[in-house]
Amino acid sequence: MKALIISVDLGSPDFQAHADEFAMLARGAGAEIVGTVVARRARPDAAHFIGSGKLEEAVLLAGQAHADIILFDQPLTPAQQRNLERGFNLRVVDRVALILDIFALRAKSHEGKMQVELAQLQHLSTRLTRLWTHLERQRGGIGMRGPGESQLEMDRRMIGAKVRVLRERLAKVQRQRGTQRRARSRGNTLSVSLVGYTNAGKSTLFNALTRAGAYAADQLFATLDTTTRRVWIEGAGQVVVSDTVGFIRDLPPTLIAAFRATLEETVHADLLLHVVDAASPQRDEQIAEVDKVLADIGAADIPRILVYNKIDAAGCGAGYEPRVERNEHGTIARVFLSALERRGLDGLRAAVAEAHQIAGNNAFHVENL
């Protein structure tokens, strides 16, 4: 599908990173980008988000580039979306809808699919509600009652009922997962979760560690559900490793719940491997973002090791060799490796084994108190 991207620079310092990420999202959804328009504004225009001059320019470009769809790098109000669609005479997909679309494409498990459906319905119902109140305001006028109105009312009720059913089913699945987790944690196995920003290389590292074929792709959100496998690590014994959904900034509010629910598995891990794309210019902001979300879901106290991945990539510059770094207490805090080239994995295994020993000692102390 040929897509024209519209990015709006509202003066944020990380505009470019945001725009690059959106382009990656678009490609992840299967779009071929045939043009990009950047608009600079102090604040969004109520009717079209962008100004009329920019809109004209974009309409012209969309025609010349034979675009079939407009991808808009901001959340749009239903009115803005409608007005833009009229202006372009093309379908307009905003940031929220695009991310929902990708989530829907990638969800693999039953639970993942339910979560995405729930988020989609919630997104839809907020738009319906807004459309509805907008109509209601006009009802003071003449002849505003009609079949369209009752259709909307019915849709809203149906969506509400579907949302309730999905919520109940999800709660049940989550209860079952809790039981399985308890059964699993009775043994003396170390559980390790891979967390990190989207595209950091978690699935590639997961595969390198477990030699299994989890789905890794240069697309955002290749992993939506947690994938779990057992692996033997010298010095740590049986280890349960879980791959998790990638982080992304400015996640639409309707998706935050779905995202956190999938991530909650990590809260119960003994050790977190925070995978970082060492070649990304945004890596420090990404680390901070991941730390913030981990704190929000109550995972701040879980021991963690920072894994600087992709040391083979050009963006890292020279001098990035596989190695481990220790913190002021002498424990391994950072590991530098290349999951793709499978270099530096021994350092990571050693770090996991060390964490296992520390966890074992702590358990010993607790038991002897």
Ligand SMILES: Nc1nc2c(ncn2[C@@H]2O[C@H](COP(=O)(O)OP(=O)(O)OP(=O)(O)O)[C@@H](O)[C@H]2O)c(=O)[nH]1
């Ligand atoms: N150069 C290089 N590329 C890597 C390395 N590890 C992963 N990649 C590439 O980075 C891209 C993303 O890798 P994934 O493993 O899918 O990343 P992820 O973190 O699981 O992504 P999400 O599922 O979106 O969260 C793929 O194109 C990988 O081939 C590495 O060590 N070096």
